[in-house]
Structures are given as C-alpha cells and as structure tokens.
Amino acid sequence: MAFALTPEREIELADIFGRYPNKMAATIPALHLCQDQNGWVSPEVVAFVAERCEVSVAHVQGVVTFYTLFNQKPVGQHQVWVCRTLSCALRGADDVLHHCEKRLGIHVGETTKDGKITLRTAECLAACGQAPMMQVDKDYHENLTLEQVDVILDRLKRS
Amino acid sequence: MIKHTNYLSRTYKLPDGHKLAAYEGVGGYKQARRALSTMKREDVVEEVKKANLRGRGGAGFACGVKWSFMRPHPTKPAYLVINADEGEPGTFKDRTIMELNPHSVVEGCIIGCLGIGAHAAYIDVRDELHLSKARLWEAIKEARAKGYLGKRPFGVDYEVEVYVHTGGGAYICGEETALLNSLEGRRGEPRFKPPFPAQVGAFGCPSTVNNLETIAAIPTALELGCEEFSKLSALHDVRDGGTRLFGVSGHVKTPGVFECCVGLTLRELVYDLGGGVLGDAKLLGVIPGGSSCPILRPEEIVHAPDEKSPLHRWHGQSVLDVPMGVDTYRALGTMLGTCCAIVLSDKADPVLAFHNLMRFYRHESCGQCTPCREGTGWIERILDKIVAGEGSMEELNLLHDVASGIMGNTICAFGEGAAMPALGFVQKFRPELEAYVTSGGKSGTGRLTP
Numbered sequence: 007m008a009f010a011l012t013p014e015r016e017i018e019l020a021d022i023f024g025r026y027p028n029k030m031a032a033t034i035p036a037l038h039l040c041q042d043q044n045g046w047v048s049p050e051v052v053a054f055v056a057e058r059c060e061v062s063v064a065h066v067q068g069v070v071t072f073y074t075l076f077n078q079k080p081v082g083q084h085q086v087w088v089c090r091t092l093s094c095a096l097r098g099a100d101d102v103l104h105h106c107e108k109r110l111g112i113h114v115g116e117t118t119k120d121g122k123i124t125l126r127t128a129e130c131l132a133a134c135g136q137a138p139m140m141q142v143d144k145d146y147h148e149n150l151t152l153e154q155v156d157v158i159l160d161r162l163k164r165s
Numbered sequence: 166m167i168k169h170t171n172y173l174s175r176t177y178k179l180p181d182g183h184k185l186a187a188y189e190g191v192g193g194y195k196q197a198r199r200a201l202s203t204m205k206r207e208d209v210v211e212e213v214k215k216a217n218l219r220g221r222g223g224a225g226f227a228c229g230v231k232w233s234f235m236r237p238h239p240t241k242p243a244y245l246v247i248n249a250d251e252g253e254p255g256t257f258k259d260r261t262i263m264e265l266n267p268h269s270v271v272e273g274c275i276i277g278c279l280g281i282g283a284h285a286a287y288i289d290v291r292d293e294l295h296l297s298k299a300r301l302w303e304a305i306k307e308a309r310a311k312g313y314l315g316k317r318p319f320g321v322d323y324e325v326e327v328y329v330h331t332g333g334g335a336y337i338c339g340e341e342t343a344l345l346n347s348l349e350g351r352r353g354e355p356r357f358k359p360p361f362p363a364q365v366g367a368f369g370c371p372s373t374v375n376n377l378e379t380i381a382a383i384p385t386a387l388e389l390g391c392e393e394f395s396k397l398s399a400l401h402d403v404r405d406g407g408t409r410l411f412g413v414s415g416h417v418k419t420p421g422v423f424e425c426c427v428g429l430t431l432r433e434l435v436y437d438l439g440g441g442v443l444g445d446a447k448l449l450g451v452i453p454g455g456s457s458c459p460i461l462r463p464e465e466i467v468h469a470p471d472e473k474s475p476l477h478r479w480h481g482q483s484v485l486d487v488p489m490g491v492d493t494y495r496a497l498g499t500m501l502g503t504c505c506a507i508v509l510s511d512k513a514d515p516v517l518a519f520h521n522l523m524r525f526y527r528h529e530s531c532g533q534c535t536p537c538r539e540g541t542g543w544i545e546r547i548l549d550k551i552v553a554g555e556g557s558m559e560e561l562n563l564l565h566d567v568a569s570g571i572m573g574n575t576i577c578a579f580g581e582g583a584a585m586p587a588l589g590f591v592q593k594f595r596p597e598l599e600a601y602v603t604s605g606g607k608s609g610t611g612r613l614t615p
Contacts, residue, residue, distance in 0.1 A: 034350055
C-alpha cells in the first residue's frame, strides 16, 4: 500500500520544502519525518520521498543506506542507543551495554520478543563529559549508573 | 595560565538562559543591530580578521580570512553554513552553546551573513541532538517575531533567514563538503577540492562553512572590539586569539566544558579544570582535541632548540606546559582540534583505547576512497587479532604501513584523521602493543575503566 503522511506532518513537510532552494534538499528531513510516523523506511516510504522530493528512487535509497539513523527494517517501539566510543568506554560504557543485554535478554542489534525495545550501540553522541550515557528514543540519559539503567529499562518495558 | 571568561557561556547559568529575554539582558543582539545598521560587508571582514578567531571545529583556519574569500557572484546567491555536526569523539562543547546560549548562534549568523554577503544561513545539526535543534528553532522563532530576522532585520534592508538542517547520522558529515552534500539531500560523501566552498558550495553557490562555536563567538568579538578580543589570548602574538570552550572527559574528577582564554595548558585543563586524574592515578596520556589528534604522553619533552620554532619558548619543558593553540599543537606533532581532551589514566589499557578508536574510524569511513575504506578495516582487523591474543609481530608492523598508506591518499582529511592517531598509538605505545603480541593478549589490564 502506498505511504501517506498524516495531515499534520503534511503541513510540516510543506514547511520543510520552504526552507531550501530546491526540493532535493528536503530528502533527509523528509525521511526523518516519514520514519517518525512509520517507524522505519519501508520501500513505500522511499517511493513517497522520491516522488515528493522529485528525485529518483535510487537516489533516496542511496541516502537511506548511507546514514545510520534510517532504519532499513522494522525496529522495536523504543530505541536504546548505548554510546561506546572512547570517552564513554573509559567511564564504563561496556558495563552499561552488557548490563542492558543481560537485563533485556537480547544482544546488540536485536529487538525484545514483545517488540518493545531495540538495543543498539552508537558512536560518540557528544556527551563525553557526562559519560557513560545512552539515548532512549529522543532523550539523553547521562552520568549513568547500572541502577539508573534498570529504572529506565523497566519504565520502557511497562510503557 | 588559566583566565576564566564568561562570554560564550554567559547565559549558561541564567534561568531560562536560552530565551531571548535572557540573552538581551546581557547585551545580546546589540552587535548584530550595530553591524547591520552601520557597517559595510568589507568593514565586518576587516574587523573580524583582527580577532584572530581560529576556526573552532578542528582545522583552525582564521575566520575573517575565510570570509574574505567570498566574492559576490553575478547571478548566484551566497550561503552561510554552520557546522554543528558535533561528532568528533571527546567533543561536546557545541552542544552546550546550542542548548544554553542558542541566541548567540543566531546573532552570529546575522553578522556572518553580512560578512560574506549571504541572506540565508543553514545550521546543520546532527539529528541525535534533539534538544539542541529545538532550542535553535525556538531562538530563530523568537528572533523573527522580534523583527531581528526576516526581510528587514532591525529595520535594515538586508534580508537574513536562518534555518536548522539535520543530517542522518554520519560522522563524515562534519567534513565541510560532506556536510554540503548532506544539506543538498545527498549521500554525505566529501567532494573534491578545488573548487572550494567559497566558489562552489551549497546548491552550487558560493558558501562559507563555519563551526558553530566560531560563529557564536562573533558577537563577543565585535562587542569587545576584535583586537581586544584577540588580546585576551596568551597566543595573540602568534595570531591565535580570543576565548574559547575547553572540554575535558575520560579519567578526570570533574569532566565538563569550561570557557577560558586561549593559551591554557593541558596541565591546567587536566589538573585544575578537570580536577586531576580520577582516583589520583598516574596520567597515561591525553588525546588533546578530539580523537583525530595524536595522543600526548606526559613524559614527552619539547625539543625545539631552533629559535625560529614556534615551540622554542617551551624548549626543555613538558608538553603539558605548552599553551593549547592551533600552531603550537601542530608543531608538537599533534593537533588542537576541537580543544576537547580525552584523559587516560594508567588504569586504562592503551591497546584497548587504540582498538576502540580504530573501530570508530572503520565504522565511520564513508567508503568513497579505497585507502581509507580498506585501510581503516585492516587496522581494525589487525587490532581485533592483537587484542584477542592472536596477533603477530608482522601484523603489528603492518599497522604502521597501512596507516601510512592512508595518509595523503584520500579526498578528505578523514584519512589523516584516522591514520594520525593510529601512528601516534603505534609510536608511543609500541612496548605495550608488543607485549600484547608476545604474551598472547595477557599483558594488559584488559579494561578501560579504573
């Protein structure tokens, strides 16, 4: 089935087009907008963005596969990204990651059976002074202890 | 010498410091108003040149000089593009400006647009920084509602629009031409230079790309007078001026971002601002300005007997006591980069730190140039083996060859950015790496945390 944006998001898309001198420039913001609604960038989303940004499907597919934030397959309801780069690693990121894996019963890159949480690693998220940290959907959680990780994960499981 | 300042961070501790009222309360937007009302484009460029404001994103190019490269095009508009794709490991300074003083960015953009002859500025923020994007949009809306942006900012007939653009999550988009491709809706692959962005930049038009902290410092520079701003720095005489944000993370007691005059030393950053090494352990090394800068070890002594060397003044002293400047650090064989240091105590296994960073570079190589795409993979795989205790001396030597093979053979500076720290680790931690090989991976602590 063809993909369509909600009326509110259509207004936002029109606003996005207004920012740039051509339509192609809206490709990345438009993909974010669609992914926010759809959860992932399906082939239908790619076709939709290609049509609206007046570029080829191949161009959009090229963009989608280049950037890490576009999900090329369905993911869990919540995304947990644990930063693993050096500043965080020096302050215990590996322990946070292993703890998440154990607590959720999944490995990095996997989604919990109930479809709620996808666990991923991220490269530096610009929170080095507040390490270790993880990003849950759009929020940063910094200066983490393992107890805090438990509280955050439990809240996600219940949501 | 530590000289704390409170310009870039002046709204950080105010209630609602990110709002227009707070920013105007500390003198905000006066300089944009003054520049638009009384200054011509050339005046702005000449004045900003005097600030000796070296780009805060890593390369350290002087901002005023960069602006002077912009020539009016007979048919094409010009664009100002702000690089807020903060992703260099260890770097977390720009985020504080966007979250806590976003109006300084907007004001800097207005002045910057005038300085380069543009009417639109795009602030390219990495997508993960949701609060930063929201704060910038809010600031833009407030400024527009007040009549500081739009067709006639401050009632002056010089249109300025500012927009926030988001990327898709790729470290390489911090490279300015990759950033331009991301802005245009393409894959973030760096472009060949020349043509440089000042000739062919965003949307095929003349463009200037400035780091976010650089542009946020412009209102302060104009407020103080650009020469006075430059003189705040201990390195004013070598054209490295002003005040900037210093970050410190890793094994220190009080990690964070601090605003100080240029000229602070690494020792002061680690032991005074950073509160000293975590657990009072011994300092193993410092990566001075983001992970692409080769690591410095505290035992290193400056050797600069030649009077003409920029380091002669510190000949015989520890590298920790050299003021942190663009040129001083280049002379040390490392880079100042983003001025955000990562500190390693002797509790950290340097081989694992090396491995961690090389995994990052392999992950983030855009894959366009063969030496970088293949080389970063080779480095990571060799280190995988060494860390697992399966590496050989031959492979350890190969690390040096592979890294050297990347240097200078790629379209953009990412190649050097990956190879230089690799060579730094290979040179400065050779005994540790050899011990890993000879002991089958049992020589190190096997941990990065204390």
